[in-house]
Amino acid sequence: MSANVVAEEKEACQAKITNKVAIVTGSGRGIGRAIAEALLAQGARVVISDINEETCNNTAQELKDLGGGTLSCVCNVTQSESVEAMVAKVMEKWGQIDILVNNAGITRDNLYMKMTEQEWQAVIDTNLTSAFKVTKPVLKVMSKQRSGRIINIASTTGVHGNFGQVNYAAAKAGLIGFTKTVALEYASRTITANVVAPGFIDTDMTRALGEEIINKFKEKIPLKRMGTPADIAAAVLFFAGAGSYVTGQVLEVNGGLYT
Numbered sequence: 001m002s003a004n005v006v007a008e009e010k011e012a013c014q015a016k017i018t019n020k021v022a023i024v025t026g027s028g029r030g031i032g033r034a035i036a037e038a039l040l041a042q043g044a045r046v047v048i049s050d051i052n053e054e055t056c057n058n059t060a061q062e063l064k065d066l067g068g069g070t071l072s073c074v075c076n077v078t079q080s081e082s083v084e085a086m087v088a089k090v091m092e093k094w095g096q097i098d099i100l101v102n103n104a105g106i107t108r109d110n111l112y113m114k115m116t117e118q119e120w121q122a123v124i125d126t127n128l129t130s131a132f133k134v135t136k137p138v139l140k141v142m143s144k145q146r147s148g149r150i151i152n153i154a155s156t157t158g159v160h161g162n163f164g165q166v167n168y169a170a171a172k173a174g175l176i177g178f179t180k181t182v183a184l185e186y187a188s189r190t191i192t193a194n195v196v197a198p199g200f201i202d203t204d205m206t207r208a209l210g211e212e213i214i215n216k217f218k219e220k221i222p223l224k225r226m227g228t229p230a231d232i233a234a235a236v237l238f239f240a241g242a243g244s245y246v247t248g249q250v251l252e253v254n255g256g257l258y259t
């Protein structure tokens with residue numbers, strides 16, 4: 001491909017994202033923040049949304065001069081009222097929603113026989129039921145616009161399973177089924193829905209596992225490194241921008257580790 005063609009394609013992707021309004025849940029820190037930064041770099045207006053008021057407001061403030069600017073929306077994705085208030089605030093400020101990234105998530109790891117119902121329910125609520133709650137009011141807006149991009153952040157654990165994560169694997173596998181169905185139901189309105197499934201990414205979530213486990217994982221990864229939040233953001237940008245003929249897909253971003 002010539003340098004000209006590459007430059008044209010980059011420009012075309014940027015044009016598709018410039019000035020669009022994107023909501024990224026859980027974007028106060030970690031992968032969500034990197035996704036917000038990448039969308040802003042392409043010229044989008046980005047809603048920084050997080051349960052944690054301090055990181056939410058700080059991140060929105062730190063990124064406010066990038067792209068089309070930021071809007072801070074403190075939002076707990078497990079609470080319908082909180083979600084509806086966020087959507088109302090975004091519509092009041094910008095009057096449109098073009099991109100939704102359901103990114104907020106938690107882990108409560110334990111071997112199945114030791115896992116409590118609370119650990120199960122917290123993970124299902126935050127990683128799966130949240131997508132049901134957030135996507136519905138956003139789809140109402142996108143349906144009227146007859147366009148939209150929904151990108152759900154699952155995990156390779158949802159595709160392959162993982163020891164100690166029966167709750168997380170079930171939630172992320174559920175998120176994949178949810179996405180594929182939304183893709184079918186909303187294709188006629190030119191709304192796409194896709195999944196990015198990260199492998200082992202360097203954030204607070206994985207740092208909590210400790211150095212020994214992290215090093216064991218790195219050994220197993222064919223590319224011999226953990227992924228970065230920016231690696232995940234790059235995949236999200238594809239679905240948000242260039243990938244207009246791609247829907248119902250799961251893209252694993254995992255350094256080649258398919259287990």
Ligand code: NDP
Nearest residue numbers: 026030031051052076077103104105155198200201203205
């Ligand atoms: P982090 O724990 O670093 O960040 C998650 C963010 O989501 C935090 O800001 C957190 O707020 C927020 N959050 C938690 N609960 C809620 C809620 N109820 N409502 C709104 N926001 C909430 O996680 P990562 O950045 O690592 O993960 C982001 C996504 O990527 C998650 O869905 C995760 O499952 C997925 N993922 C991550 C992988 C990894 O290796 N890191 C691998 C595979 C998937 P607070 O600051 O209060 O905790």
